[in-house]
Amino acid sequence: MLLIRNGRVLDPAMKTDATLDILIEGDRISRVGPELDARDREIFDARGLIVAPGFIDLHGHLREPGGEMSETIETGTKSAARGGFTAVCCMPNTQPVNDNASVTRSIVERAAAAGIVRVWPIGAASLGSKGEALAEISAMKAAGIVAVSDDGKPVATARLMRQVMDYCTPLGLPVIDHCEDPSLFAGGVMREGPNSLKLGLQGIPAASESICVGRDIEMALLTGARLHIAHMSTSGSLAYVRAAKRNKLRVTCEVTPHHFTLTDEDVRYDTHYKMNPPLASRADRDALIAGLADGSIDAIATDHAPHHPASKDVEFDRAPFGVLGFETALALGLTELVDSGKLSLTRLVELFTTGPARVLGLERKIAAGEPADLTIFSTEHTWTYRTADSPSKSRNSPFDGRSFRGAPMATVVAGRIVYRR
Numbered sequence: 001m002l003l004i005r006n007g008r009v010l011d012p013a014m015k016t017d018a019t020l021d022i023l024i025e026g027d028r029i030s031r032v033g034p035e036l037d038a039r040d041r042e043i044f045d046a047r048g049l050i051v052a053p054g055f056i057d058l059h060g061h062l063r064e065p066g067g068e069m070s071e072t073i074e075t076g077t078k079s080a081a082r083g084g085f086t087a088v089c090c091m092p093n094t095q096p097v098n099d100n101a102s103v104t105r106s107i108v109e110r111a112a113a114a115g116i117v118r119v120w121p122i123g124a125a126s127l128g129s130k131g132e133a134l135a136e137i138s139a140m141k142a143a144g145i146v147a148v149s150d151d152g153k154p155v156a157t158a159r160l161m162r163q164v165m166d167y168c169t170p171l172g173l174p175v176i177d178h179c180e181d182p183s184l185f186a187g188g189v190m191r192e193g194p195n196s197l198k199l200g201l202q203g204i205p206a207a208s209e210s211i212c213v214g215r216d217i218e219m220a221l222l223t224g225a226r227l228h229i230a231h232m233s234t235s236g237s238l239a240y241v242r243a244a245k246r247n248k249l250r251v252t253c254e255v256t257p258h259h260f261t262l263t264d265e266d267v268r269y270d271t272h273y274k275m276n277p278p279l280a281s282r283a284d285r286d287a288l289i290a291g292l293a294d295g296s297i298d299a300i301a302t303d304h305a306p307h308h309p310a311s312k313d314v315e316f317d318r319a320p321f322g323v324l325g326f327e328t329a330l331a332l333g334l335t336e337l338v339d340s341g342k343l344s345l346t347r348l349v350e351l352f353t354t355g356p357a358r359v360l361g362l363e364r365k366i367a368a369g370e371p372a373d374l375t376i377f378s379t380e381h382t383w384t385y386r387t388a389d390s391p392s393k394s395r396n397s398p399f400d401g402r403s404f405r406g407a408p409m410a411t412v413v414a415g416r417i418v419y420r421r
């Protein structure tokens with residue numbers, strides 16, 4: 001039995017914000033209350049720390065199977081645990097693509113054997129994510145997928161999106177889309193604007209994203225499906241999502257820490273600033289922060305996208321898109337959103353816990369009988385992020401060497417402390 005004592009328990013679902021003890025028996029929370037009996041118990045002293053429901057990342061790339069040079073389920077989930085995440089949804093663009101039940105089962109089994117935190121696979125929407133025929137969605141659901149997506153690219157056509165949505169709705173699965181218009185995106189490497197001109201890099205207009213968001217919302221209106229917009233980066237996309245929510249459509253969205261922290265003004269000839277969607281304008285970044293604050297945006301998701309150092313050590317144009325995300329997500333949220341006075345601490349916690357849980361149709365709360373998944377963090381602890389210290393196999397972060405105030409201090413999954421700073 002593990003007793004977490006004297007922490008500030010912050011649970012947006014239960015509207016709890018008080019100094020309480022949490023008793024864990026086996027993999028479940030058995031009691032929550034003040035000054036619980038401490039005899040014969042393993043004690044974790046959480047004095048001065050926040051105890052939150054376990055963080056969920058809706059969007060990560062663990063690269064296994066097929067991309068083990070860059071990451072494995074073991075190294076990726078170790079990195080996730082250091083970031084305070086207790087569950088990671090892994091995108092299906094592996095090799096082979098997770099488009100059938102046997103790949104899903106192998107990910108689930110590998111995660112059970114080597115995973116440090118919970119791994120919830122996302123299945124491909126189309127076979128091979130090629131945008132032609134539907135993937136084996138129903139069989140993958142039986143094997144454990146929690147959503148579908150052709151991430152890495154959008155669901156190819158409106159017609160296919162309609163089929164995917166019609167198929168997923170009775171199964172209760174959300175459809176997650178990576179929104180871009182390939183004809184506008186073509187060849188681009190950063191956001192189109194004065195900064196792409198200055199750097200002489202091929203730009204991608206903001207409309208590339210919002211056109212696809214608009215299309216998907218039209219399809220959600222037509223089908224009544226649950227639609228989730230991945231890594232949303234522009235104010236145009238946000239306007240579509242806000243309108244959809246006003247119209248009571250089941251549309252949700254996520255924003256990454258790099259998109260609420262950096263802008264296209266930060267881009268330099270360093271491939272650690274190359275990601276998809278690209279870093280947006282300052283006006284877009286500020287609109288995203290407003291959306292995070294007012295509830296229009298449902299979740300912070302990392303889009304953790306490891307790439308082996310050699311693959312990023314090339315010219316900007318030739319490098320793959322993507323950056324690491326697990327270990328800096330909370331610290332960036334605390335620094336950029338809470339310390340700056342733009343979000344309350346409770347709202348930030350919501351964006352990592354109840355928000356993503358709701359996208360998946362789950363609940364996440366600290367109460368007797370619930371799974372004992374907890375994220376224990378400090379708002380004061382100062383530290384410097386060094387990719388060289390990371391259990392991830394990759395090093396591609398623009399935040400390498402950055403100092404932070406605030407960090408995950410312990411990650412508890414199914415009643416076990418899987419990471420302790």
Ligand SMILES: [Zn+2]
Nearest residue numbers: 151152178230
């Ligand atoms: Zn994507």
Ligand SMILES: [Zn+2]
Nearest residue numbers: 091151152303
């Ligand atoms: Zn992704």
